Amino acid sequence: MSTGARPGGTSTARRSDGADPRRWKALTVCLVAGFMTLLDVSIVNVALPSIRAGLHAPQSDLQWVVSGYALTFGLVLVPAGRFGDMRGRRNAFVFGVALFTLASAAAGVAQNSTWLVVARLVQGVAGGVINPQVSGLIQQLFRGAERGRAFGLLGATIGISTAIGPLLGGLLIHLGGGQEGWRLVFYVNVPIGILAVVLAYRYIPHRTREERRRESMDPVGVLLLAAGVVLVLLPLVEGQEWQGGGKWLPPAAGVVVIAAFAGWEHLYGRRRDPVVNLSLFSRRSYALGALIAALYFAGFTAIFFVLTLYLQDGLHYSALAAGLASTPFAAGSAATSVLGGPVVTRFGRPLVVLGLVLVSVGLAATELAVRLVPGPQVAWAIAVPLLVAGLGSGLVISPNQTLTLSEVPVAEAGTAGGVLQTGQRIGTAVGIAGIGSVFFAGVASSHGDYALAFRHALLVTIGFVLVALAVALADVAADRRARRNRAAAR
Template sequence: MLHPVSETPIATTLPDTPSATARRRPAAAPLLTPLGLLTVLLGAALPMIDFFIVNVALPTIDRDLHADPATLEMIVAGYGVAYATLLVLGGRLGDMVGRRRLFLWGLAAFGLTSLACGLAPDAWTLVAARVAQGAAAALLLPQVLATIQAATTGSRRARAVSLYGGTAGVSSAVGQVLGGLLVSVDLAGSGWRAVFLVNVPIAAVALLLAARTVPESRSPHPSSVDIPGTVLLAVAMVALLLPLTEGRAAGWPLWSWLLLALFPFAAGAFLRVERRAERTGRTPLIPPSLLRIPSVRSGLTMIVPFSVGFGGFMFVIAVALQSGLHYGPLAAGMSLFPLCLAYFLASLAGPRLVHRFGRKVIITGSLIQGTGLVALALTVHAGWPTVPVAALAPSMTVLGLGQGLVLPVLLRIVLSELPVTQAGVGGGVMVTTQQSGLALGVATLGTLFLSLLPSAGIRDGFLAALLTQLAIVAGTTLLGLRLPRTMR
């Protein structure tokens, strides 16, 4: 439940006064140029796209590598679990050794692991390469927000964070659009392998640009890695996410229940270790004081349900369109194009709307998103099993518009009061929350959908998942009412 927050307006842009700038960004730190911003956003898009790009390629991977359902889910879940588990550590390492340096290392590792995915000779080699790719993404992504926080101020920072928010949402949908296109085109007979190999030249270009345009920054008081906290956080994340994403496909074996039983103990031990570390003057992996910042607490509380609903929706619709409506990979991907476009346009308009209407933007965005879900459910119910791609466009557009008014603003809220000295760890915590929510959405809504298929069929299972997401959106709307009325 969201704790009450002060009625003092949340500043989504930082004042440009010399004193505030000096407190939050060292005077000698270079500013992020437009080309540098484009470069870090390109780096941010790669991990986000790859969380979903494989969805529409799963049937082709199944035919080519003869993978069973549990292995196919591991191809998706292995990436997500490694990604979410290591994100906070990636942010901390960037604070210590330099965010530009970690960004370059992450880009290089992401390109190499993508190449390994594209060349995988069998299903379990692909799973291992996907886990390594998720770890590389965890090094790369936290440096983006940390660099924006450290190398921008005022209206530049507000615009950069809004563009990051737009990139975060659009990339998730673009992943499935791009995946469908690449599988359908079948470049040089590469089939599904192209969805991974396409990352290699993009990462190489981003690496060259980053070496020239991205300024270096780091915490002025770097600290050592919190090894006990890192281990306990990894155990807690794996204990929660692995059984939820893999348990159903494996038939809920004993290990899945044992891991779920371990989660509350690992999470409790992690909280105790972090509190003790901060109390004794050491630097914990996730400082508990970070979660006492009102903007961080309120923003993260709303990001969780939003990400759960979004992650579940993207997984379910990829399966429903291909298995139920018999769309090919390209048609399944292109059905999401109106959502991508509407999301991006809404995210660009967000800063001006927030300045004028405050929290009403988030509440309105949630209501619009709910309207889009209802419209999509009615369209599917009326036209099944012959719903053309064009018939989905109106509801997808409304969905994207609503989502684009919610997530980018929530990201700005989390970052608005975050000190530059905690930019890396703060960005890591935020993205970990978002990615964990996406993984939980795939696990919960995906499990609900797949469990209903034998008895209810694909249409009714899809409708049940949409109605469940509608309930989640209603909860997000209510949480929005607890935000301050105005946000600068």
């Protein structure tokens, strides 16, 4: 075993198997920061009425408080992952956390809605810098079964942060009051961010100058990808604010730009290291896993969006009561995420199939519960179905993430994680836009029947989950064929 010490007395001695002794503490710091950034995707939804009251914000600015974060978050994921792969993940992580903390403080003291929107855009950039470093560091610091356990904890973090956001947001608004409570939603990030920066320098290993790669950042590839992502996401995150058929021209142009990006990466890859190595998608585990993630996130995150609207706008629940309604999903997801990560290496993609089946059954039961109990007691009626869906979700997110990144070289872990999460962000935007449109159209056509609109939105959500299930089943079938072919070749 080699020995050594960092300034300040923290040992950097590695075990005989090469594992960094600080890896679990480093992971804890990463997960706390990742939880903070992903929480801000959903926590703001229940704060919108408080923001409207406190800042007299127009609906267009409220839309950008939510969508601007998602847009800039998705925009920087891949280049930030690339930068971390090349120049070291600790510095990129610390920069992202520091920027996120400052942006959160700025959002908390916002004096008007324009100020708040700008702060949210910066928050999104910071979140996009942080998250690919987390998955990259897991690839870097963990091996074998430990990596599955680490990804299980990451999956639990993703699932819980998204599901518990409305509850925590409702609690903070309840404590702070209807006019100013929304500020606590942002202030809560500040002490967490400061602590994360301090602990990151202590526990996350840094890359020596000799270990840093000197390749170009592939600026043309970065710009093409950024333009493509913006064109695809912009009309989706604008949602109901962008009316008319013209809103679908940018996504079509975005697909063309992304195709040009793929062509550029192919040519650039002949001479130098591209920002996205397209050979990643030649690995079936990565290609199908990324598709499953995008499809699942299209349905998964939209659940809480339409559920919050149904409970707050349709049934006049308080922000806290609406948040409490999502707790069963969060509890179920937490339980199985921690369990699913370590055992996925034993069961493989069939574990994800089981999770998707449970989610589908749970959401179908939720639709039935709302049909039977559409009134104020609906939160109790949907508690058990949402618990079942949450148990399934925990068997989807973390196991799928582990399988998707399992064959990715460590040197490309940040970029691969960035591409995976970009797909998730696009899936989220597509889901919220599509499912949200069905919900709002249902409210309008039924003259305010929120229960009916919510049920229609749930059916679309189930559709996304079933398509993800079909992809997972195709992967299982392909894996079995490959095993039979290998056995026959012996």
